Amino acid sequence: MPFAVYNDLSQKKEPFVPVDSPKVGIYVCGPTVYDFFHIGNSRPFIIFDVLRRYLRNRGYQVTYVQNFTDIDDKMINRAAEMGITVAELAERYIGEYFADADALGIGRADVHPRATEHIPEILESIRKIIGNGHAYVLEGDVYFDVLSFAPYGKLMRQNLEELLSGARVDVNSRKKHPLDFALWKAEKPGEPSWESPWGRGRPGWHIECSAMATKYLGDTIDIHGGGSDLLFPHHENEIAQAEAATGKPFVKYWMHNGYLLMDHEKMSKSLGNFRTLRDVRKQYSPLAIRYFMLSAHYRSPINFSAAGLEQAASGAERLRSCYRSLEEAPEKKNLQSEASLKEALEKARERFHSDMDDDLNTAGALGAVFEAVKAINTALHEEGALTMENKEEARTFFHMVDEVLGILDIPGILRETAPNSEDARIEKLIEKRKEARKNKDFAGADKIRDTLLEEGIVLKDSPEGTKWYRKL
């Protein structure tokens, strides 16, 4: 079975056939860097990062491009508000983007192009669109001429009239058609601007994405992703621009993730019902946040809630707990469980892949992971040990899962960092508790355990001694 994706162009699940397999180009709309991003914004970043990881795991050579919009109205307004330049604002929030994204385990894109660094490509693209008769100049502005581009509306499956019927119409517009959108905006006093054949100005929002996507990934790119709110007008306009410029199909597969809701309403900056990732991160671990995002299908809306995040944290904890026992398990030969565990792991691996192949069904794939967890725990419970082979198979499985979903943080579980004074302090308390228990001072022993638990340190007594770990 090949990998299949739901394509918003056809509104169907389609087998994934890259333009030039095994190479795959993915373009995802990145943030406008005028502020911290919120937890809703992080959904596509996580989803498409997982898509990229999975395609790599499947053997594709993925080139992943995610832009930064570093010039637009929001940027200009915010910079003015803060009394800094647009460039300074961009620099600052690109840094903050990476701080949050890195913390969430979102891999860096192969290219993170910025609009302001691609003015020549943008100008070239506009020139082609005008040359092909799909745009017109109006006093230093350049507008895309939607009437000239017959397929306009194909992503939305609506014609111009239908698109217009619910829209607010700008009565005073000089545009040929109300849906004509700006490719280039004439300079306004005090705003950043660049030279162009039509006078100084700056690019419209939509043009940067199509210009940069085609620059890095070719005229026809395999996958273009983003949040559903970009379907119209942003992605519709990108198609119009790119295809008007090149005459070739712009994107093979359009993928859009569902919204993150807050109290069952779309989380958005404009509604004001958002929580920055920076803020949420103080309360919940990155693993819990990733698990939460992956526990539902990417196209479904998910509702942000404390209960949801806590459930996710518990689930992730169970996974980690299993990995921990796996690594701590004694090794024995010729165990009864050997063959059945091997089989269970193999089954889980197959299901994991077939679910992921089915339009990135991460919720199903997580189910497969828990089936493996169950099998490992049961074997370990019954035998008190694992064979070396089983251990290795289980390890391989978990590493594959972590590589694709990034919800385990295996190095963190193994505590691979050098011992520090904090660890020493904890070990010392555990030693003290051991003494107390030896002297049957259970009250004293429990007090130490409770104190540590309050700090998020969990103790586990076993015949081999007391182990500890940090809760998520």
Place this chain on the structure above:
RNA sequence: GGCGGCAUAGCCAAGUGGUAAGGCAGAGGACUGCAAAUCCUUCAUCCCCGGUUCGAAUCCGGGUGCCGCCUCCA
């Protein structure tokens, strides 16, 4: 008005024709000095009505409810 999505146990959530994955929470039990972790047991007939079918959560028709896009927005 046009277009699109969703409705599965207390909560989250897979499953698109063959008789309901998985997780969280809860209950009982095992293990433990007590816990934690783990294991065992337990916990749904899939919004409503009608239809197609030997058989439907899954297909069709009709309802009801919720959400989104058509305006900056991941």
